[in-house]
Amino acid sequence: MKTTDQTDHKRRDFLKTGVAASAVTLAPGIVMHTAEAAPRDKAVDSSVRWGMLVDTFKCASGCDSCVQACNEENGLEAYSMPEGADPEKWDQQRPKWMRNVTLKDNLSGRISNLPLMCQHCENPPCADVCPTGASFRRADGIVMVDRHTCIGCRYCMMACPYKARSFIHENVDIKPELAPRGKGCVESCNFCVHRLDDGETSTACQDACPENAIIFGDLNDPNSEVSKALAEYPSVQIRADLRLNTGVRYSGI
Amino acid sequence: MKKIFYKEWDIASQTYWMILAVLAVISAVAGFAVLHMEHSGHWVTGMSNQIVWGTPHVFAVFLIVAASGALNVASIASVFNKKAYKPLAPLSALLAVALLIGGLLILVLDLGRPERLMVAMTTYNFKSIFAWNILLYNGFIAIVAFYLWTILDRKMNRFYKAAGVAAFVWRLILTTGTGSIFGFLVARQGYDAAILAPWFIIMSFGFGLAIYMLVLSDFFRLSDRPLGDSVMFRLKNLLGVFVAASLLLTLMYHMTNLYGTENHAFEAFILRDGGIYTALFWIGEILIGGLLPLAIVFHPSLGKSRSWIYAAAIMVIIGGIATIYVIIIGGQAFPMAMFPGKTVIASGFYDGINGLASTYSPSLAEALLGIGGGVRMLKILPMSMADEVADPHSAS
Numbered sequence: 001m002k003t004t005d006q007t008d009h010k011r012r013d014f015l016k017t018g019v020a021a022s023a024v025t026l027a028p029g030i031v032m033h034t035a036e037a038a039p040r041d042k043a044v045d046s047s048v049r050w051g052m053l054v055d056t057f058k059c060a061s062g063c064d065s066c067v068q069a070c071n072e073e074n075g076l077e078a079y080s081m082p083e084g085a086d087p088e089k090w091d092q093q094r095p096k097w098m099r100n101v102t103l104k105d106n107l108s109g110r111i112s113n114l115p116l117m118c119q120h121c122e123n124p125p126c127a128d129v130c131p132t133g134a135s136f137r138r139a140d141g142i143v144m145v146d147r148h149t150c151i152g153c154r155y156c157m158m159a160c161p162y163k164a165r166s167f168i169h170e171n172v173d174i175k176p177e178l179a180p181r182g183k184g185c186v187e188s189c190n191f192c193v194h195r196l197d198d199g200e201t202s203t204a205c206q207d208a209c210p211e212n213a214i215i216f217g218d219l220n221d222p223n224s225e226v227s228k229a230l231a232e233y234p235s236v237q238i239r240a241d242l243r244l245n246t247g248v249r250y251s252g253i
Numbered sequence: 254m255k256k257i258f259y260k261e262w263d264i265a266s267q268t269y270w271m272i273l274a275v276l277a278v279i280s281a282v283a284g285f286a287v288l289h290m291e292h293s294g295h296w297v298t299g300m301s302n303q304i305v306w307g308t309p310h311v312f313a314v315f316l317i318v319a320a321s322g323a324l325n326v327a328s329i330a331s332v333f334n335k336k337a338y339k340p341l342a343p344l345s346a347l348l349a350v351a352l353l354i355g356g357l358l359i360l361v362l363d364l365g366r367p368e369r370l371m372v373a374m375t376t377y378n379f380k381s382i383f384a385w386n387i388l389l390y391n392g393f394i395a396i397v398a399f400y401l402w403t404i405l406d407r408k409m410n411r412f413y414k415a416a417g418v419a420a421f422v423w424r425l426i427l428t429t430g431t432g433s434i435f436g437f438l439v440a441r442q443g444y445d446a447a448i449l450a451p452w453f454i455i456m457s458f459g460f461g462l463a464i465y466m467l468v469l470s471d472f473f474r475l476s477d478r479p480l481g482d483s484v485m486f487r488l489k490n491l492l493g494v495f496v497a498a499s500l501l502l503t504l505m506y507h508m509t510n511l512y513g514t515e516n517h518a519f520e521a522f523i524l525r526d527g528g529i530y531t532a533l534f535w536i537g538e539i540l541i542g543g544l545l546p547l548a549i550v551f552h553p554s555l556g557k558s559r560s561w562i563y564a565a566a567i568m569v570i571i572g573g574i575a576t577i578y579v580i581i582i583g584g585q586a587f588p589m590a591m592f593p594g595k596t597v598i599a600s601g602f603y604d605g606i607n608g609l610a611s612t613y614s615p616s617l618a619e620a621l622l623g624i625g626g627g628v629r630m631l632k633i634l635p636m637s638m639a640d641e642v643a644d645p646h647s648a649s
């Protein structure tokens with residue numbers, strides 16, 4: 001019997017490479033952080049916590065560039081409606097990692113737009129409930145699904161307060177290389193982990209946003225753009241009452 | 254003390270094979286439904302990324318909850334030392350195991366990757382109540398099997414009491430565990446209630462006993478063996494008590510929800526505006542599953558009629574399935590409150606636009622899968638009943 005916890009064991013298993021910490025201890029008590037992403041031959045550790053700030057003041061109504069970019073980057077276009085399916089039902093079954101939501105304030109009537117996706121909780125309910133430990137949180141804050149141990153029970157989808165996850169209801173036409181996946185498993189936004197593991201530091205949605213409403217970066221690094229923005233503007237967590245300490249924050253809602 | 258004789262189920266062999274054949278045909282149809290579902294993917298079901306758990310889960314949870322309740326009669330005999338119930342205990346234990354297996358089968362077949370069952374059995378995340386449930390279910394089958402052995406084998410009789418107590422305690426934990434699967438989903442308003450676990454326990458008492466009563470009277474009728482009135486009357490009184498307690502907890506659940514302002518919208522949805530869920534709540538859960546059977550079993554003349562008692566038991570089962578449906582599907586259909594003080598007016602992923610609930614209509618494939626699980630359990634029964642069955646007359 002094997003137990004799993006929410007560290008980066010799995011990734012180590014995948015990589016089967018030597019483990020080198022990206023935080024170097026120079027002398028007792030003095031640690032040098034490397035702010036950039038760890039390349040693939042290093043195990044992720046908690047010196048970095050990836051996070052995002054969405055400025056809803058900038059997010060433009062009617063724009064869905066980020067969602068398009070996400071779909072393309074992560075191969076969500078590879079899912080097409082199965083023959084004989086009911087289009088209306090299919091629309092509820094197709095996977096979405098990211099969606100646009102438009103809100104209207106009940107008192108003032110003010111309209112705001114925002115993209116909603118996995119909030120990369122520090123205490124992720126999805127990982128807590130997953131019976132096999134397939135849902136896990138990497139040391140660098142990214143919550144993702146191990147598609148080799150996910151049994152497709154969908155308990156994580158029941159537990160996620162943001163409805164951030166999708167179950168793959170159909171056979172997949174092509175197998176995209178960036179994100180291997182298949183029917184019967186659950187998936188969700190992983191902060192474009194393939195990019196980060198290659199040493200890049202941006203997500204597809206951030207790059208695509210014409211208004212620069214999405215700022216992505218290392219929350220542990222006080223000099224990162226996202227940390228500075230968070231220090232400067234007021235921001236909130238969606239459903240802060242659940243105390244999940246989300247990695248995605250919003251300002252202007 | 255009179256001796257109890259457990260006799261074979263001496264039903265005419267034609268009838269026996271007929272029953273088996275009918276059940277086999279139904280499970281074959283259900284089998285094809287499963288193959289179809291697993292081959293094409295879950296898009297052939299009514300389930301979606303909005304309503305994640307559907308009809309299969311309703312049936313599965315109902316059967317699992319009922320399983321622990323089916324053990325009532327055996328527990329009364331062993332734990333509470335009521336001699337009159339002892340001859341009825343083996344059927345009770347057998348039924349409990351059969352119901353549980355039926356429910357689990359549905360859950361497994363509904364998985365996205367059922368072929369990875371071994372992963373679920375060998376890789377545990379001990380933080381997950383789901384993983385604990387897998388252990389609880391396996392343990393339940395083992396303990397009840399041992400318990401059955403202590404009843405039926407004279408040499409093992411000295412462990413009878415201990416095994417009975419163990420099974421009783423285990424099944425209380427098991428139902429608590431099943432209830433907690435939902436209790437842990439704090440983000441969904443319908444499930445975030447401490448009362449869910451005791452409510453599930455009380456429901457299990459009623460559902461399990463109702464199924465037990467039906468099976469008991471059918472088996473005795475089919476084998477032309479007389480079933481004493483006194484037995485049935487005792488059981489129906491017990492059923493009445495469980496149904497009443499269940500109603501009370503339903504009331505408490507909704508009252509506590511109404512007490513907290515943040516749950517008012519959810520309560521209005523279930524009790525007033527929820528369409529199908531509101532109908533299932535009032536007509537299914539409250540009327541058919543509660544008030545009607547209660548009135549029947551305690552009615553001075555209807556309560557003495559065997560066919561009315563039979564009807565009451567069926568009503569409890571129908572009402573029970575409706576209850577679980579409202580809990581599981583209704584709880585998901587109601588949009589999650591993500592933005593207090595704001596209304597979602599557009600979304601690329603539903604999200605309860607203008608407070609609208611998610612839609613769900615079960616497809617034939619998933620309904621068949623659910624029913625197939627129930628039939629599976631019935632198939633186990635006659636085959637085992639051919640060996641051992643209780644004869645209440647020897648005890649009265």
Ligand code: SF4
Binds near residue numbers: 119121127164165
């Ligand atoms: S947002 Fe949902 S899927 Fe993402 S980490 Fe939190 S609970 Fe898990």
Ligand code: SF4
Binds near residue numbers: 131133134154186
């Ligand atoms: S669907 Fe997969 S990732 Fe989600 S809880 Fe089940 S096994 Fe874990």
